[in-house]
Amino acid sequence: MKIEFCSLSSGSGGNATYISAGNTRILIDAGLSGKTVTAALNSIGVLPESLNAILVTHEHIDHVKGVGILSRKYHIPVYANENTWNRMSKSVGEVPLGMHRIFETDNDFYIDDLSVMPIAIQHDSAEPVAFRVFAGGRSVAVATDMGVISKRVIQQLSGVDLLLLESNHDIEMLRQNQRYSESLKRRILGNKGHLSNDSCSLALMSLYETGVKHVLLGHLSEDNNTPELAMHAVSTALSDQGLKTGSDIFLEMTWRDRTSGFYTIE
Template identity: 45%
Template structure:
């Protein structure tokens, strides 16, 4: 049995819970420790069950609660060497904290979970996504914060039972919002974020290669809405002849709190 739950997902903070029956990890800790613990409690997640925190990259919306949470849970941290160095420099990773460097493409284990990391093209020290396999063969992936879907990312997502994929912005809303021009260019660049349309097209390929459960994540607060993200993917999938509830399920991760627990 596998379990998946986004605790927070969006431009204001990200954290995702992935578990098997006897092991669990958090991917990112981008809200305060107090908020993360409250989110876990609301979904019946026992903090002592968490075996590690995996960090995708060092941006604030992924690590703002990390230092306090690691101290509270007493668990190891996994991240790329570049990100670990940046976290040390910023005072997030304190002396004595157990930390393990992760090379993109490397396989590791946390309890009974087998975890693969993969590069994601993003303007950070080094950004990665994670694919987690449970003992019963379920595969779940978190793939956010990337300007485009590279061949290597696509390969890692193929055949996963559940994929959380970034659906960050709607181009018209991004163009019209009050972000400064340089920030709009950054978001829409090849090292920025995925638009609703790019995300939607990738979901079609994922259904064709065996994936069925999708969570749209990391939505922008200023240049997207849950309705826009959902409709872009739903319309693309149904236009491709795919049926909701039969060929796929589609949900949008909550920005402000935990989404419903998905049990596979």
């Protein structure tokens, strides 16, 4: 069974990732308006009503903005853990009865042809998770919005066939940003903030050992990073360790304002 993967948008302006295998189609997060998500899905040839689930990583608005409207309009079940449900009820509005699905962060669950593993991560929200999705011996994962990437997370992501990993900011650029308050900088740099280009590179080195070869960089900051900078920083750090991008490990970019490439893992 092949898995299809496409980042509809990635960044603080809104996150949504489309994954499908067999007859099952899911979204991980829907942090854009319902209209924008629908248009993005249309652009890759998917009807929103054919989605089997929307999985929510955490309750921040750039991850849940369109969840309520999509669920109401197209009768799509929404999956989140209990703490996230409690916190996001205000921001997503009413999710129809019978569309609530509650998972436990420590337990895998199934959505038709897919098996989903929630992975506990560190972020300043109720109970943030990353998701690894399995189908037919293959797997993909979305891991963004985390301050640090622990050994446990590396272990849970080991050997994933395609990984969307956060590469949020360049530490220097963030430190010199005049428009950000000191407390905001501390928040982003802290353990419950976001992953920097450098931390991303470090994580990738460990992940490469476990067999991860295809990585998409995601959730780039608009003010404190650029796609070129992130790509350069990560590939330089990797080549310092003797890993050649393009042959040992493949890096690609996801975008704040448009869909990424459409990946098929067979």
